[in-house]
Amino acid sequence: MFNALFKRFTSQKPSKNTAKKRLQFSLIYDKLEVNDTTLTDLQNDIVAVISKYFEIDKDALELKVKRDDDVSALVFNTPILQVKRKRAS
Amino acid sequence: MEGKVIVVTSGKGGVGKTTATASIGAALALEGKRVAIVDMDIGLRNLDVVMGLENRIVFNIVDVVLGKCKISQAAIRDRRIENLFLIPASQSDNKDVLSPAGVERVANDLRKEFDYVIMDSPAGIERGFQNAIVGANEAIVICTPDVSSVRDADRVIGILYSRSLTPKLVVNRIEPSRVERGEMLSYEDVLEVLSIELLGLVPMDEHVLISSNTGTPLVLQNDSKAGHAFRRIARRLNGEADLPIEIPSHRSSMWKKISKTFGFK
Numbered sequence: 001m002f003n004a005l006f007k008r009f010t011s012q013k014p015s016k017n018t019a020k021k022r023l024q025f026s027l028i029y030d031k032l033e034v035n036d037t038t039l040t041d042l043q044n045d046i047v048a049v050i051s052k053y054f055e056i057d058k059d060a061l062e063l064k065v066k067r068d069d070d071v072s073a074l075v076f077n078t079p080i081l082q083v084k085r086k087r088a089s
Numbered sequence: 090m091e092g093k094v095i096v097v098t099s100g101k102g103g104v105g106k107t108t109a110t111a112s113i114g115a116a117l118a119l120e121g122k123r124v125a126i127v128d129m130d131i132g133l134r135n136l137d138v139v140m141g142l143e144n145r146i147v148f149n150i151v152d153v154v155l156g157k158c159k160i161s162q163a164a165i166r167d168r169r170i171e172n173l174f175l176i177p178a179s180q181s182d183n184k185d186v187l188s189p190a191g192v193e194r195v196a197n198d199l200r201k202e203f204d205y206v207i208m209d210s211p212a213g214i215e216r217g218f219q220n221a222i223v224g225a226n227e228a229i230v231i232c233t234p235d236v237s238s239v240r241d242a243d244r245v246i247g248i249l250y251s252r253s254l255t256p257k258l259v260v261n262r263i264e265p266s267r268v269e270r271g272e273m274l275s276y277e278d279v280l281e282v283l284s285i286e287l288l289g290l291v292p293m294d295e296h297v298l299i300s301s302n303t304g305t306p307l308v309l310q311n312d313s314k315a316g317h318a319f320r321r322i323a324r325r326l327n328g329e330a331d332l333p334i335e336i337p338s339h340r341s342s343m344w345k346k347i348s349k350t351f352g353f354k
């Protein structure tokens with residue numbers, strides 16, 4: 001109790017708060033760890049789908065898992081060369 | 090009726106798996122159950138010394154799995170606690186000597202002869218760990234309130250789920266005064282991160298080292314807080330699921346009550 005008061009005056013954050021934040025983040029991070037084959041397979045699938053609609057620069061595209069403090073995202077970046085003309089089916 | 094095979098695991102080493110296995114096993118035997126505790130840490134056996142039975146080893150679990158002896162020949166009967174048996178690990182073998190199929194078969198045989206079979210798992214998530222969980226119907230995950238132990242526990246929990254095991258958690262080596270000072274993760278913090286069912290909370294207790302020094306069961310030491318916690322864990326496992334979980338505290342219960350009334354934390 002007195003310790004808590006003391007802490008308040010010295011305004012030092014308890015180290016366990018840091019521990020908890022770091023843990024929560026690392027657990028999310030760990031689960032997002034995708035292996036290279038998964039990523040390559042995913043990239044090929046995405047390219048196949050997008051290529052139905054756009055002509056894309058396959059050499060310039062990038063696919064990665066981006067991790068920030070709060071959010072993690074799958075980022076797919078590709079230059080579009082041309083919109084494909086819809087074929088009449 | 091067939092017994093249960095419960096694996097005690099953690100991912101990280103040194104968090105209290107062997108202590109927990111010996112204590113929960115002994116406590117279940119004190120509850121009147123027939124218990125076998127099995128050391129699955131092949132090549133690094135320890136359960137025997139913690140239990141004080143190292144001088145009586147003749148056969149081990151590898152001998153049983155390889156068919157070199159019967160279960161009854163490898164199971165060492167504890168002379169202090171009735172219905173408590175230890176099946177030691179082998180010290181010389183490599184952990185690859187066991188096949189998962191062989192371990193599973195023996196686990197099923199053990200279930201027919203004991204009410205509870207408690208498997209002490211090695212650290213890690215490799216072959217030895219896989220062998221320890223292959224025959225289990227239930228799992229207990231042990232962790233301590235520190236970042237790396239909780240992270241490893243999370244990994245192990247994921248693997249157990251993928252094997253259709255729903256583990257329960259024991260948080261060990263809790264230091265109430267440090268939790269209060271904000272220096273140590275509280276059990277609530279750990280639970281929030283891992284989100285699995287809590288089985289028990291075990292305080293840091295100097296009796297643990299003393300009892301392993303002398304090879305006497307922790308749960309027989311009446312003044313041991315950790316021993317007391319393990320006995321309650323055993324009762325919760327053994328049908329008393331509603332038995333309240335005690336939160337380790339360094340203050341007397343009087344203090345706890347008073348501070349509650351005044352609304353301090």
Ligand SMILES: Nc1ncnc2c1ncn2[C@@H]1O[C@H](COP(=O)(O)OP(=O)(O)O)[C@@H](O)[C@H]1O
Nearest residue numbers: 102103104105106107108262292293294297298
């Ligand atoms: N609640 C506790 N209080 C004090 N010491 C403990 C406690 N639990 C375990 N220990 C100590 O921690 C060390 C590691 O425990 P052990 O059960 O061998 O861990 P593991 O089997 O997970 O490697 C041992 O020296 C043991 O005496």
Ligand SMILES: [Mg+2]
Nearest residue numbers: 106107130135
């Ligand atoms: Mg051990």
